[in-house]
Amino acid sequence: MNLSLDDLKVFQTVAAAGSFGRGGALLHLSQPTVSERMSRLERDLGQRLFLRSGRGVRLTTAGERLLPYADRLLTLADEAVTAARAEDERPRLRVAMHATFAPSTIPRVLDALAPLDVEVTCTDAHSEDVVRFLHDGSADAGFVVPCPHPSTVTVEPFLATPVVCVVSPGHELARAQRPGIRDLAAFAVACNTWGDGAARFLSLLRAAAIPSSRLHLVSPAETVANLARRGTHVGLLTRSTVAADLATGILVEVPLADLPRWEIIVGLAYRTEDADTEPIRALRTAFRH
Known part of the structure; x- marks a missing residue:
């Protein structure tokens, strides 16, 4: 399984925003694009990550378990980019x-x-x-x-x-x-x-x-x-x-x-x-x- 950092970023943003629409707006993505990417992530993991309702979305138990790992992976990715681009050898x-x-x-x-x-x-x-x-x-x-x-x-x-x-x-x-x-x-x-x-x-x-x-x-x-x-x-x-x-x-x-x-x-x-x-x-x- 190849987890996409981009999909994890969308997942993290939607979880914080409580809505596919609001999460998409923050990432400059359309709501259909966000919905498709989260559906793909759920298929890859074999677990529902969000409970959907007319008022937005909230995390399932599986989503709550995934969130801290997504946070860590995204933080590590940012650190990796910063380290690779460092201009000194300290x-x-x-x-x-x-x-x-x-x-x-x-x-x-x-x-x-x-x-x-x-x-x-x-x-x-x-x-x-x-x-x-x-x-x-x-x-x-x-x-x-x-x-x-x-x-x-x-x-x-x-x-x-x-x-x-x-x-x-x-x-x-x-x-x-x-x-x-x-x-x-x-x-x-x-x-x-x-x-x-x-x-x-x-x-x-x-x-x-x-x-x-x-x-x-x-x-x-x-x-x-x-x-x-x-x-x-x-x-x-x-x-x-x-x-x-x-x-x-x-x-x-x-x-x-x-x-x-x-x-x-x-x-x-x-x-x-x-x-x-x-x-x-x-x-x-x-x-x-």
Whole structure:
């Protein structure tokens, strides 16, 4: 079977647009052309990818399974074209991590690799995807929370950062005496729900009868920080994300008396066989310290 990248691009666009007509317009293709190409893709795969109705289309279960692979294949194709057209011979390092880690991690990556004159590209991905990218060769290094990984991938933990409760200095909770989780029920809460302790915290918060309209599970963590900075939300996120805000007083930490132990462990991930390459050695040294 020869999957066409052009057909996958049409599939991806239609899935996002929710309509053959709107998807075709974005790609400058007629609706009959889009319909024919998607029918051909469905025949090639032997699966229906779209449920059609008068209001548009939506993905079937098979379509939902195909979409992340189509996204990856199209991203890899773009990277392949960029690499082939590169005009210099500088070494290149492809780094993958979730956007939650990017603000604090990418500067350290760039500082560590600056002496090596390495071209660095960064991709947003969840930890499980980072591991897959490393295993199949579409990334060279990554940053992950604990997750299963094959022996071809090594993960070196370098940071255990606690989740803290933060608010703007003018927020009512900034002046509260020994507040607890129940006290959060009176406010809008934005929470980044990664790491050990998240499930326990959410169960306690829901037991405190916080209305669902006030509890917002938000990713990445920087978005939680922005909501807290605005003064509209109490934020639950990693201390490392808001370390600069806490140091300058833009945000203040609220020590919840009954907040369960909750931390996120972050590790540097790379292909095991690359451990002694110069860029990976530089990253291992930088993040070990």
